[in-house]
Amino acid sequence: xxxxxxIHQHLKxxxxxxLLYVLESKGSSPGRQGFCMAISEDGDxxxxxxxxxxxxxxxxxxxxNLEKKQLKVLIKKQIHSKSVPTNQSGMICSGEQTxxxxxxxxxxxxxxxxxxxCLLGNEEGHIHLSPxxxxxxxxxxxKSSEFSFIDESNWSYSxxxxxxxxxxxxxxxxxxxxxxxxxxxxKFHVTIIDDRAELxxxxxxxxxxxxxxxxxxxIQEHIPNRKDVYMFIMTxxxxxxxxxxxxxxxxxxxxxxxxxxxxxxxxxLDEMKVLGYSEKQLKTVTTPIGLDIKSRTPEExxxxxxxxLIQQANKDxx
Numbered sequence: 001x002x003x004x005x006x007i008h009q010h011l012k013x014x015x016x017x018x019l020l021y022v023l024e025s026k027g028s029s030p031g032r033q034g035f036c037m038a039i040s041e042d043g044d045x046x047x048x049x050x051x052x053x054x055x056x057x058x059x060x061x062x063x064x065n066l067e068k069k070q071l072k073v074l075i076k077k078q079i080h081s082k083s084v085p086t087n088q089s090g091m092i093c094s095g096e097q098t099x100x101x102x103x104x105x106x107x108x109x110x111x112x113x114x115x116x117x118c119l120l121g122n123e124e125g126h127i128h129l130s131p132x133x134x135x136x137x138x139x140x141x142x143k144s145s146e147f148s149f150i151d152e153s154n155w156s157y158s159x160x161x162x163x164x165x166x167x168x169x170x171x172x173x174x175x176x177x178x179x180x181x182x183x184x185x186x187k188f189h190v191t192i193i194d195d196r197a198e199l200x201x202x203x204x205x206x207x208x209x210x211x212x213x214x215x216x217x218x219i220q221e222h223i224p225n226r227k228d229v230y231m232f233i234m235t236x237x238x239x240x241x242x243x244x245x246x247x248x249x250x251x252x253x254x255x256x257x258x259x260x261x262x263x264x265x266x267x268x269l270d271e272m273k274v275l276g277y278s279e280k281q282l283k284t285v286t287t288p289i290g291l292d293i294k295s296r297t298p299e300e301x302x303x304x305x306x307x308x309l310i311q312q313a314n315k316d317x318x
Contacts, residue, residue: 001163002184004116006046007038011109016041016071018062019102020049021129023147023157027095029080031055033145034159038104041066049099053090054078062101071103073131075152098149100157102134111136115161120209122189124162130155163189165254168223170194170244171234172202172211175259178302179232180207186306188230193222195240216240220247227254232289232305234259242268249281255309257289259301 010017022035031050039045039062049055058076065071079096082088104112115136118125125138131153149155165188169176172194183190184207191210194202202211212222216235223231231253235241241258245268248256258265265287272282290304291311 001116001119001187003036003038003047004112004119007104008109008112008116010038010040010044011104011106011112014106016066017104018066018071019100019104019134020047020058020062021100021102021157022049023075023098023100023129023155024149025095025097027080028093029095029097030093031097031099033097033147039063039066050097054080057090058099065101071105072101073103073133074101075099075155076101098147100129102129104134108134114138119161119163122163122209124160126158127161129157136161163187164228165189166224166226166229167191168193168229168231169208169234170216170219170223170232171236171240171259172196172199172205173234173236174201174298175234175301176232177201177205178298179234179305180205182302182306184209186309191222193219194235196236216243219244220251223248223251225251225253227252229253230255230257230309232257232259238264238268242271245272245285246275246277249277249284255312256285257305257308258285258287259290259305260288262288 007017018039020037022031022033025031025033030052035049037045037047037049039059043063076099077096078099079088080093111134115125118138123138125136128135143160145159147157167183167188167190169179169190169192172192176192180190180192190208191212192202192205192208193212193214195214195216197213214222231248233241233244235244245258269282289308290301291307293304295301295304
């Protein structure tokens with residue numbers, strides 16, 4: 001989302017950009033399919049196509065082309081090995097990736113506006129890249145991405161643009177605010193909910209896609225019961241946590257976590273058992289959330305929670 005906002009702002013200022021987009025990746029390539037970055041004619045940039053010497057080299061090429069006004073679509077294959085005669089990326093991590101250079105100008109502003117409106121409205125659409133450039137179409141196709149290549153003048157790439165993970169932070173305090181920013185960077189759609197009106201930390205949270213002030217007695221009305229949902233219970237106190245957990249305990253979601261000290265958590269789970277909740281139900285809750293890295297500040301706690309999500313998501317990777 002952030003990179004499209006960045007592109008939108010620069011196009012509104014009538015600045016040309018080059019969009020570098022990873023169309024395909026194989027092996028241990030650091031830049032995976034869908035990685036992208038935008039480089040403005042003023043030298044500013046956002047995003048990444050994998051980093052390292054390869055990214056530096058291609059960024060310099062993009063800057064040179066922008067400076068020379070050579071705004072045309074290019075395809076660059078990069079092989080991460082020094083044993084190949086051509087297309088060496090300068091890296092030795094093995095694997096390869098194919099990157100498109102797509103010029104963006106004021107003529108693309110309307111398409112970028114449609115894309116950002118689609119994301120802000122939590123809708124779905126597809127970007128299309130080809131030798132003709134960039135386009136965006138609102139659609140609900142299930143295909144996540146598709147790349148076909150015959151030669152440099154005959155290829156196409158399509159990718160579904162939508163939020164794939166939805167975070168619901170219940171508690172708009174300092175940790176909730178810090179966690180919002182990190183989850184946005186991890187490409188979550190973030191909703192933050194609190195029962196306190198005019199809460200300053202929530203009002204000052206400029207990152208959340210959606211903010212809701214609601215009575216915790218009706219919290220289940222605001223959180224979908226879906227496998228793409230991640231929920232984080234971190235209200236202002238014990239009783240509020242207990243009330244929220246009772247309503248959400250049976251939600252079958254990707255992640256259900258609750259913040260708190262070990263003593264508080266033990267007492268709360270013991271009370272849940274007295275109220276009739278089973279061990280099986282309670283085991284669906286990750287608590288206390290966050291890796292044990294001796295976190296102290298809200299920012300450190302938020303990082304520990306994000307690290308735990310990444311650890312769980314990647315647990316089956318080699």
